Amino acid sequence: MKRSEEFYEGDRDEVLSTEGRGETMQDVLGRRWNRRGVVGGGLGTGMVLTMGLTMSQQATSQEATPVAGGTPASGATPVAEAETGFQPISLDTGDQLVVAANHSAVPFLRWGDPLFPDAPEWDIDNQSAEAQEQQFGYNCDWIGFLPLPQGSDASDRGLLGINHEYTNPELMFKGYLTGNPDFDPVEAEASEDYDIPESLVNTSQRIVDTEIAAHGLSIVEVARDESGNWEVVLDSEYNRRITGMTPMEITGPAAGIEMLRTTADPDGTEVLGTLNNCAGGTTPWGTFLTGEENFQQYFANLNQLPEDDPVRVVHERFGISEEGSDRLWEEFHDRFDLAEEPNEPFRFGWVVEIDPYDAGSKPMKRTALGRVKHEGATSAIAPGGQVAFYTGDDEVFEYAYKFVTANAWDPDDRAANMDLLDDGTLYVARFDDDGTGEWIPLVHGEGELTEDNGFASQGEVLAKTRLAADAVGATKMDRPEDFETNPVTGKVYLVCTNNRGRTIMETDRANPRPNNFAGQIVEITEDDNDHAATTFAWEIFILAGDPEHSGTWYGGHSGISPLAAPDNLTFDVDGNIWISTDGMPNNLPGNDGLFVAPTEGEARGRTQQFFSTVPGAECSGPVFNTDNTALFVSVQHPGEGGTMDEPTSRWPDNESPARPSVVLITHNDPGARVGQLG
Ligand code: FEO
Ligand code: CA
Ligand code: CA
Numbered sequence: 001m002k003r004s005e006e007f008y009e010g011d012r013d014e015v016l017s018t019e020g021r022g023e024t025m026q027d028v029l030g031r032r033w034n035r036r037g038v039v040g041g042g043l044g045t046g047m048v049l050t051m052g053l054t055m056s057q058q059a060t061s062q063e064a065t066p067v068a069g070g071t072p073a074s075g076a077t078p079v080a081e082a083e084t085g086f087q088p089i090s091l092d093t094g095d096q097l098v099v100a101a102n103h104s105a106v107p108f109l110r111w112g113d114p115l116f117p118d119a120p121e122w123d124i125d126n127q128s129a130e131a132q133e134q135q136f137g138y139n140c141d142w143i144g145f146l147p148l149p150q151g152s153d154a155s156d157r158g159l160l161g162i163n164h165e166y167t168n169p170e171l172m173f174k175g176y177l178t179g180n181p182d183f184d185p186v187e188a189e190a191s192e193d194y195d196i197p198e199s200l201v202n203t204s205q206r207i208v209d210t211e212i213a214a215h216g217l218s219i220v221e222v223a224r225d226e227s228g229n230w231e232v233v234l235d236s237e238y239n240r241r242i243t244g245m246t247p248m249e250i251t252g253p254a255a256g257i258e259m260l261r262t263t264a265d266p267d268g269t270e271v272l273g274t275l276n277n278c279a280g281g282t283t284p285w286g287t288f289l290t291g292e293e294n295f296q297q298y299f300a301n302l303n304q305l306p307e308d309d310p311v312r313v314v315h316e317r318f319g320i321s322e323e324g325s326d327r328l329w330e331e332f333h334d335r336f337d338l339a340e341e342p343n344e345p346f347r348f349g350w351v352v353e354i355d356p357y358d359a360g361s362k363p364m365k366r367t368a369l370g371r372v373k374h375e376g377a378t379s380a381i382a383p384g385g386q387v388a389f390y391t392g393d394d395e396v397f398e399y400a401y402k403f404v405t406a407n408a409w410d411p412d413d414r415a416a417n418m419d420l421l422d423d424g425t426l427y428v429a430r431f432d433d434d435g436t437g438e439w440i441p442l443v444h445g446e447g448e449l450t451e452d453n454g455f456a457s458q459g460e461v462l463a464k465t466r467l468a469a470d471a472v473g474a475t476k477m478d479r480p481e482d483f484e485t486n487p488v489t490g491k492v493y494l495v496c497t498n499n500r501g502r503t504i505m506e507t508d509r510a511n512p513r514p515n516n517f518a519g520q521i522v523e524i525t526e527d528d529n530d531h532a533a534t535t536f537a538w539e540i541f542i543l544a545g546d547p548e549h550s551g552t553w554y555g556g557h558s559g560i561s562p563l564a565a566p567d568n569l570t571f572d573v574d575g576n577i578w579i580s581t582d583g584m585p586n587n588l589p590g591n592d593g594l595f596v597a598p599t600e601g602e603a604r605g606r607t608q609q610f611f612s613t614v615p616g617a618e619c620s621g622p623v624f625n626t627d628n629t630a631l632f633v634s635v636q637h638p639g640e641g642g643t644m645d646e647p648t649s650r651w652p653d654n655e656s657p658a659r660p661s662v663v664l665i666t667h668n669d670p671g672a673r674v675g676q677l678g
Contacts, residue, residue, distance in 0.1 A: 086675050088561050088608035091590025095649050097635075098593075098612040099665060103674065105611060107652040108632065108664035109162070109232060111138050115220055115239050124174065124657070128206060132213035133241050136220075137164030138172065139660045140634040142280040142376060142568070143621040144288045148221065148238075150357045151286065151414075155626035156224040159238055159356045161288035162662060163277035163621070164218065166297075167211040168637055169203065169327070171644060171657040176202050208332045212244035215275055217290060219356045228670045230630060240359045244273035247362065248352065252422040254367035257459035259311060259346045264335065271347040271365065272335075278394065279376030279482050279568060279621070284387060284409055285417035288354045289366075291374030293394055295348035296320045300330040304339035310454070314464050315345055318373070346463050351377045351391065353421055366421040369403045370442070370465035376568075377403075380485040380492070382532035385409060387420065390492060392480030396499040399469045400429040400480045402439055404532045426462070428474040431510035431538055437524070439534045440472045447472055478502060478511045478519065481582075482568045485531070486599055488575030492524040492531075493541060495566045497582065510538065518545030518552070518564040518587050521579070523599075542566070542579075542597070542605055546588055555597070555605015563595045563607060564588050570622045572675060575599055578610070580633065582618035592619040594633060596675060610675065611665065614651040614658070616640040621662075628673040631665040 086100040099105040112122025112135045119134035120126075144161040147154040169176045221236030233239070250269050254260060260268035278293035296318040303322040305312045320338065324330065330337035335344045349371040355361040369377060372393035380388045385408025391401050405424040410416045427439035443449065444458040448471035455461045461468045478499035485492050496511065497519045504514040510522055523541040527533040543553035544564050554560040565583030572578065577599050581592045594611035598604050613619045617638040624631050635651070639658035642648030647656040667674055 086596075086608070086610060089593075089610065089612060090561075091584075091588060091609070092593075092612040093585075093589065093591060093615065095614050095651055097614065097651075097663060100610050100675075102668045103665055104668060105663050105665045107635075107661045108230065109136050109140070109160075109218075109220070109662040110652060111136055111140075111214075111659040111661065113232075114234065115218060115232070115241060117234050119234075124172075127173065127210045129209040129213040129245075132210050133243060135241075136162075136218050137216060137241065137243070138167045138211075138214035139165045139636050140218075140662050141165040141278055141620045141636055142290065143623045143632045143634060143662060144280055144282050145623050145625055145632065146282060146286055146288070146356060147626055148223075153626050155629060158222060158625060160218075160220050160222055160632060160662070161280065161282075161290070161354065161356055162218045162220070162634070163280055163290055164215050165278050165293070165636065166276055167214050168640060169207060169211060171637075171639055171642075172211075172214070173207050174644060176207070177643060203328050203331075205332050208327070208329050211327070212273065212329070212333075213241075214243075215277070216241065216243040216246060216273065217277060217288075217354070218242075219288075219354070219359070224630070228666075230664055230666075238356060238359055240356070242274065242354065242363060244275050246273050248272070248274060248365055249362050250347065250350075250365045250367060251419070252367035252369075252462070253457070254371070254459035254462045257457065257463065259343055259460065259463050262335065262341050262343050262347070264341075265347075268343075274352050274363065274365075275348055277352075278374065281376045281378035281389070283353070283379050283417070283421075284381060284411070285414050285420075286355075286357065287418075288356055289377040289379075289389070290352045290354065291376055291391060292348050292350055292352065293373045293375065295345065295373075297325060298327060298329055298336050298348075299338060299345050300325040300328075301337055301339045305342055309342070311342055311346070314467065317466050318345070318349070320345060346371070349373065351389075351421075355418070364421075367459070367462050368422055368424055368426065370401055370426045371463055372398065372401070372465050375481045376483060378482075378484045380490070380531040381409070382530055383528075384530075384532060386424075386532045388531035389421075390483035390485065390494075392477075392483045392494065393466070394479055394481045394497070396479050396501050397476040398466065398480060399474045400477055400483060400494050401465075401469075402427045402429070402531075426465070427534065428469040428472065430473060431475040431477075431508070431522070433509045435509075435537055435539060437475075437536045437538050439536070440474060441534075442468045442472065475508065475510060476506075478516050481566075484569040484571070486571050486575050486577065488571070488573075489600060490526070490529045490531075491599065492526065493569055493577060494522045494524060495569060495579070496520050496522065497565050497567055510540070512540070512543070513551065518543075519566050520544060521566055521569075521577075541577075541599070542607065553605070554607050555603075557603070557606040560607045561595055561609035562588055563593075563609070565592075567618065568620050568622060570624065572596075572624060572673070573628050576675070578622050579607070580619040580622050582620065585615075591615060592617055594619050594622055614638045615648045616642060616658070617649065617651075617660075624674065628675070629666065629671065631674040633663050633665065634660070635663055636660050 097105045141163040148157045219240040221233040256268045276293045277290045280290040334340040350365040351369040353364045375392040377391045389403045431437045478496035481495045521542040545552045564587035567582035568580040579595045584592045597607040621634040639649035649658040
């Protein structure tokens with residue numbers, strides 16, 4: 001859930017009811033048939049037919065078959081437990097964590113916790129950029145785990161890379177919403193460092209700079225001692241804070257192009273900081289990747305650009321504010337003001353590569369992977385040794401992408417892999433209604449991507465990735481978020497969180513529901529299981545939501561734990577899919593949580609809830625250590641929607657404000673894997 005996200009506030013049943021629009025399901029189907037001409041075979045028709053029917057109606061529908069494969073709902077045999085074996089929990093609305101029996105879930109790293117031996121303790125009344133640069137940042141999201149030592153498969157010692165997606169200043173700074181007590185306009189005017197806002201707002205240079213320092217990532221060494229307790233290693237040589245001010249190199253085809261040049265960086269090759277880091281990934285050579293998502297919210301004053309300025313249409317596509325931003329950072333840092341620096345937004349929206357084994361290494365913005373509202377960038381190795389990176393663009397009607405390196409990686413020469421991400425092909429996905437699909441290359445000079453059409457170079461294709469994807473006819477998805485490969489089967493899973501704006505006329509088989517408030521997970525099988533392939537097969541794996549109210553699909557099983565608004569994914573060593581949610585309470589009566597489903601066999605798609613967070617929070621970034629004996633997961637923005645004085649959550653310290661935190665989940669049986677029965 002993001003600040004910019006609108007919530008569905010209408011009546012769910014009314015939205016789902018076809019009668020409410022004066023249409024029957026036959027009308028819907030008839031119009032789809034007319035629109036498309038021929039819809040091939042029976043494949044996929046079941047999903048359309050079940051749309052809007054209740055579970056009991058599905059059970060009597062002869063046509064209620066899944067998109068492809070699986071067992072129809074009417075023929076489902078209830079399975080007692082998912083193959084992971086834990087006892088599922090129920091939806092929960094309380095202000096405490098809930099986890100499956102025989103497990104424990106404890107706050108492990110809280111916003112403000114010191115990351116270095118001499119870092120200050122968190123003190124809400126003494127926040128500063130300097131303190132925050134030594135403490136765990138705000139709104140933890142994606143988590144990556146890489147073993148220590150580098151190259152090993154150690155499970156008891158490693159590095160966590162943790163994104164800090166954004167800040168909730170109303171829950172961080174006292175008085176932010178009611179007038180800022182420490183903003184002194186006289187002092188501000190007297191200081192060369194201080195700009196005075198045009199109007200007195202509830203923020204200040206100190207607050208803005210603290211916010212910027214609370215963004216970015218934390219890299220921390222964690223270790224399990226002999227008694228089985230995990231701890232943060234404060235004196236580790238690897239611990240590091242990366243913020244919205246950390247210098248980063250811009251690499252790849254868009255580095256240095258005109259659009260990326262600014263007053264501070266006339267070469268267009270170095271940028272300060274990374275912002276709105278949502279999901280991420282790891283590379284086979286042991287680096288972290290982090291995706292810059294909703295960067296538009298930090299920029300202001302689009303209306304200061306001339307109407308015919310060619311960059312304007314690109315900024316508009318990302319939703320940059322016509323006037324002031326909500327955060328008002330532009331009042332204190334010129335680079336966030338388009339009137340001053342119209343190109344600064346082009347320096348965000350990339351995938352950033354970080355070498356966590358060298359705390360002095362410079363993060364690299366890898367432009368070859370395109371510029372969108374990136375979710376993660378997860379890797380899979382092709383048979384030829386090239387590495388594919390899957391990345392979603394999280395906005396309604398945006399696209400799903402894959403980047404494939406030009407060269408093979410070298411398992412024996414880490415240094416030789418360090419620039420692999422600068423050379424390769426970016427593809428965008430088209431999902432065809434017959435259950436196949438194509439990865440369409442976004443290559444300058446090919447097809448529509450020519451200078452005549454506004455793409456002067458490959459760098460411009462990448463800086464304007466969304467426009468390039470429009471031009472080649474990719475499939476507009478329902479908010480494509482996480483996009484991950486099952487390490488056991490090689491199948492790839494794309495999470496589409498929701499899209500309430502899709503109309504019936506805009507539905508297709510990969511995005512089969514109008515008013516899609518609950519989301520779906522699409523399963524992709526690359527042709528020949530080759531992650532460098534340019535064609536694939538696909539089917540709907542889960543069509544989320546309340547089975548009592550909507551056309552849903554959980555592998556044909558009843559007795560499942562319903563979920564909505566799936567966001568992040570991970571897989572355990574058996575290939576079960578772990579799904580975290582962002583926006584459950586808008587759809588189902590429970591806090592966001594973590595759900596597990598087998599991906600193969602009789603129990604495929606049978607979803608069971610493992611973990612539940614607290615009010616206002618999303619559950620994000622689940623990641624196991626190497627042998628699955630520890631699971632780290634983020635509880636992001638607990639209490640969002642409330643205020644400091646009227647909190648909706650006081651987790652984890654039973655105090656206000658709540659503190660975003662990474663949670664450590666372990667089995668109570670030492671040595672047992674998370675998710676196993678005890
Ligand atoms: Fe930051 Fe797409 O969730
Ligand atoms: Ca999200
Ligand atoms: Ca996300």
